[in-house]
Amino acid sequence: MSVGVGVNLENLWIRFGDFVAVRNANVNINGGDFFSFLGPSGCGKTTILRAVSGFLDPSEGRVLIGGNDMAGIGPNKRPTALIFQNLALFPLMKVWENITFSMEVKGASTAERRKRADELLDMIALEGQGDKLPSELSGGQKQRVAIARALCAEPDVLLLDEPLSALDLKLRQHMRTELREIQQRVGITFIYITHDQGEALTMSDNVAVMRAGVIDQIGTGHEVYDRPATPFVASFVGENNVFRGKVHEISGTQALLETNRTGLLRAEITPAAIGKLNVGDDAMMFVRPEALAPVGATVPEDKTVIPATVLNEEFEGNSYSVFLEGAGGKEIKMSLPNLGQDPEASKGSELSLTYDARNAVVMPAGELASE
Amino acid sequence: MSKPRPFSQFFRNNGKVMGSIMLFLVLFWIVVLILLPQLSMLDFSFRHNLPPSEVGGPKDVYTLDNYKFLLFGAEGSDSRFNTVDLQVFVRTIIAAIAVTILDLILCYPLAYYLGQSKGKGITRLLVVMLIIPYWINEILRAFALRIIFGDAGLINDVLLLLNLIQEPIDFIRADVALYAGLGYAYILLMLFPMYNVIESLDRNQIEAARDMGASWIRIHRRIVIPHAKPGIASGMTMVFMLSAGALAAPQILGGPSSLWFTQLVYQWFNDSLNWQQGAAYAIVLLVSSIVIVLTFMKIFKVNMGDIGK
Numbered sequence: 001m002s003v004g005v006g007v008n009l010e011n012l013w014i015r016f017g018d019f020v021a022v023r024n025a026n027v028n029i030n031g032g033d034f035f036s037f038l039g040p041s042g043c044g045k046t047t048i049l050r051a052v053s054g055f056l057d058p059s060e061g062r063v064l065i066g067g068n069d070m071a072g073i074g075p076n077k078r079p080t081a082l083i084f085q086n087l088a089l090f091p092l093m094k095v096w097e098n099i100t101f102s103m104e105v106k107g108a109s110t111a112e113r114r115k116r117a118d119e120l121l122d123m124i125a126l127e128g129q130g131d132k133l134p135s136e137l138s139g140g141q142k143q144r145v146a147i148a149r150a151l152c153a154e155p156d157v158l159l160l161d162e163p164l165s166a167l168d169l170k171l172r173q174h175m176r177t178e179l180r181e182i183q184q185r186v187g188i189t190f191i192y193i194t195h196d197q198g199e200a201l202t203m204s205d206n207v208a209v210m211r212a213g214v215i216d217q218i219g220t221g222h223e224v225y226d227r228p229a230t231p232f233v234a235s236f237v238g239e240n241n242v243f244r245g246k247v248h249e250i251s252g253t254q255a256l257l258e259t260n261r262t263g264l265l266r267a268e269i270t271p272a273a274i275g276k277l278n279v280g281d282d283a284m285m286f287v288r289p290e291a292l293a294p295v296g297a298t299v300p301e302d303k304t305v306i307p308a309t310v311l312n313e314e315f316e317g318n319s320y321s322v323f324l325e326g327a328g329g330k331e332i333k334m335s336l337p338n339l340g341q342d343p344e345a346s347k348g349s350e351l352s353l354t355y356d357a358r359n360a361v362v363m364p365a366g367e368l369a370s371e
Numbered sequence: 372m373s374k375p376r377p378f379s380q381f382f383r384n385n386g387k388v389m390g391s392i393m394l395f396l397v398l399f400w401i402v403v404l405i406l407l408p409q410l411s412m413l414d415f416s417f418r419h420n421l422p423p424s425e426v427g428g429p430k431d432v433y434t435l436d437n438y439k440f441l442l443f444g445a446e447g448s449d450s451r452f453n454t455v456d457l458q459v460f461v462r463t464i465i466a467a468i469a470v471t472i473l474d475l476i477l478c479y480p481l482a483y484y485l486g487q488s489k490g491k492g493i494t495r496l497l498v499v500m501l502i503i504p505y506w507i508n509e510i511l512r513a514f515a516l517r518i519i520f521g522d523a524g525l526i527n528d529v530l531l532l533l534n535l536i537q538e539p540i541d542f543i544r545a546d547v548a549l550y551a552g553l554g555y556a557y558i559l560l561m562l563f564p565m566y567n568v569i570e571s572l573d574r575n576q577i578e579a580a581r582d583m584g585a586s587w588i589r590i591h592r593r594i595v596i597p598h599a600k601p602g603i604a605s606g607m608t609m610v611f612m613l614s615a616g617a618l619a620a621p622q623i624l625g626g627p628s629s630l631w632f633t634q635l636v637y638q639w640f641n642d643s644l645n646w647q648q649g650a651a652y653a654i655v656l657l658v659s660s661i662v663i664v665l666t667f668m669k670i671f672k673v674n675m676g677d678i679g680k
Binding site: 074080081086093104106153 | 575578579580585
């Protein structure tokens with residue numbers, strides 16, 4: 001990994017009157033990382049970004065960039081560049097003027113600016129488009145111009161506030177790859193704000209999942225997806241089936257959960273909850289739709305079996321979503337890959353579902369993401 | 372071949388009855404309230420001032436005498452040009468430009484503050500507070516200013532009381548009252564168009580520029596002012612046109628030696644009962660004002676369409 005400039009948030013609190021937007025955030029972002037803050041709208045992720053960029057002063061705690069305390073340093077003096085959600089390109093300036101605005105500010109000559117603009121336009125594959133107005137570009141092109149404009153200032157840290165949210169699905173997926181490529185090429189730290197878990201998981205080295213001003217978990221995409229620290233993370237990142245119950249037995253890293261309707265369910269204790277879960281505690285078990293499968297002819301001895309009735313089946317192209325009803329009306333979702341033949345889960349048919357306990361997690365009960 | 376047919380489209384959208392009413396009202400406005408009166412004034416300006424018995428008679432022919440009079444004065448006068456009236460004309464135009472610039476300087480920061488402030492409640496209150504004084508009659512407001520600026524007026528009293536001056540200042544003679552009155556009379560017409568365009572400016576653009584290290588001056592020069600240009604042009608045009616054509620404020624607040632060109636027009640119509648001469652003076656003022664506005668718009672690259680925004 002290249003040696004970029006890291007960002008540290010230390011005991012960061014941000015309040016607006018009585019409202020606490022950010023509650024005691026502690027984050028270490030390594031130099032050269034692609035780091036995402038993921039959370040629903042209003043969780044405080046944009047507030048953190050504004051505190052890093054300098055548009056907002058923290059109520060308590062410190063923001064360090066490259067080890068330097070940023071208190072009292074304005075946005076124009078920080079080694080950061082911000083890409084706004086709506087991009088905020090200057091509509092009355094040509095593309096090349098937009099891109100090199102930070103050089104204009106420093107008093108660079110037109111020739112220098114033109115030269116740098118051409119280099120950056122090359123990099124974003126918009127050669128020869130410098131004399132257009134932003135309104136003459138497509139959504140994806142505007143996006144790239146915004147990135148070039150931010151990179152022109154040669155920031156140590158690039159801050160991106162949901163910059164892809166205005167694009168259509170295809171373009172958004174394409175821009176994910178492109179953003180990641182650009183980040184690896186320039187090697188600077190990217191801090192990315194999003195409510196889209198797909199974006200966070202595909203692009204980031206590390207993800208911080210936020211809920212109502214609190215950072216619930218920081219980890220790689222895998223850790224956040226496979227080993228969520230809290231019920232909120234488990235239910236917010238990706239889809240999950242949740243089973244509530246009491247801890248019946250703990251054996252090593254696994255626990256057996258006693259549910260009201262579905263019986264005993266075995267799952268891995270999520271790393272963040274190891275040592276915190278005791279027999280008799282209220283707990284939640286999460287298993288992903290894709291971790292569930294219909295039982296074949298023979299049921300392995302050690303596996304849990306959940307009987308269910310198929311309510312509905314939706315064809316998604318690459319997969320089938322099967323909606324089932326377990327014992328006592330428990331809703332369950334199962335995802336099956338499309339392997340070229342109907343999964344034979346027709347409406348009304350009875351299935352026995354099973355899963356590998358290593359692909360399910362159990363943790364103390366808590367608040368779920370509301371969706 | 373289907374040609375665009377704006378009228379049938381217009382009637383389809385609005386219905387035959389509503390469409391006809393709207394069309395009639397617009398035409399009525401333009402033809403009866405604007406074109407016909409102006410055309411009759413134009414016609415007047417090219418005629419002799421004749422006693423009623425001779426109107427339509429052999430002497431009632433078109434002439435340029437009225438315009439000649441503004442340029443060269445009465446025949447047989449001492450000077451080659453009608454210096455008195457021409458000076459008034461030039462002074463009026465320059466003063467109207469000065470008033471326009473004064474209003475622009477006063478309104479820009481206010482419009483920026485109102486347009487960009489996020490506290491909507493206080494903004495609305497401020498705007499209402501600015502509008503309410505305009506419920507007061509223009510003449511009353513002018514007289515109130517005359518009292519404030521008078522020898523024994525509020526301002527002189529305060530200055531005397533504070534021992535800043537020993538003698539009252541004659542604000543009326545110095546035309547301070549006139550400029551204040553004119554500036555105040557049309558200031559909202561400068562403020563609101565600017566406020567509207569600045570309000571539509573995306574705040575992120577300002578923050579983006581700040582993030583890239585731009586100073587406040589550069590942010591205004593490169594981002595806010597270019598964005599606000601149509602509003603600025605619209606406001607300046609209205610203030611200039613109305614100040615150049617103002618009558619009440621110059622009449623009430625003007626010093627004894629300072630005539631406004633509209634006062635000359637008024638005198639021709641009302642005191643001399645020479646409508647022909649008055650019409651010529653008014654037409655000259657109108658045409659010159661339009662030419663000046665169009666010239667400035669050309670210089671600052673503003674399109675006529677932008678003003679309507």
